[in-house]
Amino acid sequence: MKYRRFGKTELNLSVFSLGLMRCCYNETQLFETVDKAIALGINHFEMAKAYGKSEQYFGSALKQIEIPREKIIITTKFLPVSEPETIAKSLEESLSNLQVDYIDCVAIHGINTWEHLELLTKENSCLTVLQQAKKTGKIRHIGFSTHGDLDLITAMIKTNLFEFINLHYYYFWQRNAPILDLAQKYDLGTFIISPVDKGGLLYQPSAKLTNICQPFTPLYLNYRFLLSDRNISTLSLGASNPQELITPLSIADEDGELTSLEIETFQKIENALTDTLKTDQCSQCHLCLPCPENINIPEILRLRNLGVGLEMNEYASYRYQMLENAGHWFWGKKGDKCTQCGDCLPKCPEKLDIPQLLADSHSRYNGSSRRRLWD
Template sequence: MHYRRFGKTNLWLSVFSLGTMRCLAGESNAEENIQHAIANGINHLETARSYGKSEPYLGNILKKLPLPREQLTITTKLPPTPDSQVMDQWIDESLERLQLDYLDCLAIHGINTWEHLTWVESPRGCMQAIQDALAEGRIRHLGFSTHAPLEVILAAIQTNLFEFINLHYYYVFQRHAPAVALANQKDMGVFIISPADKGGRLYTPPAKLVELCYPFSPLELNYRFLLSDRRITTLSVGPANPQELDAPLAVADQDGSLTPQEIEVFSRLETQAETALGTDRCSQCYQCLPCPEMINIPEVLRLRNLAVAYDMTDYGTYRYGMFENAGHWFAGVKGNRCTSCGDCLPRCPEQLDIPGLLADTHQRLNGSPRRRLWG
């Protein structure tokens, strides 16, 4: 296991962090996952108020661990609120459930909208309680997690209120590259959320993607894409059982630059996308937005890109099904809401038939509705 400095927190975190959202099969299951992770060098455990019984489970397990408290970094996440008293109560409740005197890190969980950012910046908002908790030592470091549009993320970073950020960024989703760059410029720790799941459901990849990534697995290749970037501190893994830690642990000491063979595979993936999509490929420039019907056109077409190029239909259906079902955690409506108004067409540099591609994506990917596990 390798370790990296978590930005200005000056904490040294393992390059993989154990997220506990999926440690929900019972406390004994959670304990088995945590024990296995720690035995293999993971020193950062992350939970959230909204993750069911994760906080009390973790609190009970921490009491049983043989290593000193200061050898672990514990992070929990609390949602933004305009009410400082509510935030103060939540902090105390999390500390009580975790059976801790202090939190190493608190992340505001889901600064996903401009309104959320306003709640944080307001003198009467949640920051007053957080600043008091920092001064009292109940919290040692503050960051935020986000599923927001890039513009909101950049604005949140620019407030200079935060020491770290949790965000989505993967080989198949590089929209947030400017956020990684700005966070690094501000000396913030960068924690990548869910690279196995949100990064492509890479624990169950389609046969075409497996073939294209050979001799690497798609999951291994995505981990290497991220670990080769020294601006990134740590990647989240959320195992349902200890065996699901095997893949990340296999590359936990492989955090150097990409090898020529890895670069060749990424080039192969790019060539495949260009060939398969042809003139229908969305370049993810986002110039088509805003859509008057609130369709997240680039994200819909990104899912189409992946389904057509790499047969990532299962992943596409999974993510597409969250539109209209996950609120601000996955904003936007489905492609069939398009009225063919034409507003987006003159803004598209590729001159794509956006209404036609939206309809095609809906036909390919519209499965059963999905919701977030928590929140």
């Protein structure tokens, strides 16, 4: 296991962190997964008030494993709220659930809208409570997680109020690349969330993607893409049992620069996309926004790129069906809401027939609606 400095927190984190979102519903499973993760060198554990009994189960697992408190780094997350008393109560509950007298990192969970940012920056906000708790030693570092857009995340970082960021970023979605550069400039620790699940359902890749990635696996390549980036501190690993730790952690020492064979393989992926999609490929420039119907055009066409270009249909359907079902966690309407007003057409440098491609995406990927795992 390699370890990296977590920005200005000065913590030294394992390059893989165990996220407890998927093992938080079964105490034995959580204990066994945490125990194995520690044995394999993971020292950072991420949970949230919103993830079942993750804090309670993790607290009792720590007691049973009998590892010194200072060897373990705990991150928990609180949803942004308007009443500071709520977060003060949440913090006391977390300390009690975890059976610890301090929490290393507390993140405001899901700063996804400008209203959330406003909530945090007003006088006597939930952030004020956390800052006070930091002074008294109950927590050590404050950060945030986000599914927001580039402008919002940039504004958050520039407040200079945070020491780390939990961010979405993976090979198949690199829109947050400038945020990684900015985070580096502000010396924030960077924690990449859901790189495999939201990053492409890479545990169950399509046959086409698997073939293109030979001699590597899609999972391996995505991890190498992330581990080779020195702007990234640590990657979330959402194992639900000890066995699911094994494959990812077999890569945990491979954090050097990309090899020429890996770079060639990424190029093969890009070639397959271009060859298959031809003149229908969305370049993800986002210039078509805003759409008067609030359709998330770039995301829908990104999913279509991957579904049509790489046969990642399961992933495309999984993500498409989250639209209109996850509130501010995943903004925008589905393609069937297009009124064919034509506003987006002159803005698209690729001259895509956006209404037609949206209709096509809807018929390919729409199905019964899905909800977020922890809703």
